[in-house]
């Protein structure tokens with residue numbers, strides 16, 4: 001069954017999804033590459049499970065943040081101050097090693113007459129998280145999606161994450177955290193707004 005994968009970010013061209021059989025065969029190759037025997041009992045269903053897990057872990061390719069962010073609310077009783085959702089947990093995978101990135105996102109915006117449902121922000125983090133990522137791109141994509149759909153006075157995104165590719169292999173830096181931030185609009189122009197964002201995001 002060939003389905004067209006929408007929103008594939010790497011290129012504008014539509015990608016044709018490989019068949020279930022091709023995906024399972026690829027897992028068998030990697031099992032042999034790792035040094036194991038795909039024919040042994042414990043591994044017989046593994047290719048099927050891995051293929052299913054990939055559909056879930058990378059479901060973000062088939063989801064559009066614009067759809068999620070499409071509904072905004074204008075009845076805000078004049079509220080125009082910072083809206084911050086902090087400690088949004090996410091799981092992603094690094095695009096270099098396809099190993100997990102585990103972290104938290106803190107996302108804020110300054111409304112311009114319209115607000116989002118709060119759960120929408122977490123959904124956007126999830127959609128971009130369920131794609132192959134770098135932390136820098138993930139941070140920028142979340143900010144851009146909110147900027148473009150809501151057109152607020154400013155967006156601030158901070159992500160803190162552990163990269164298992166750095167912890168399990170390579171430099172073996174266990175427990176290190178990578179921080180990234182992106183600011184737009186008034187958060188970018190005004191150091192006091194940035195400071196307020198950091199204070200609210202970090203105030204445990």
Ligand SMILES: [Zn+2]
Nearest residue numbers: 094096097165
């Ligand atoms: Zn990596």
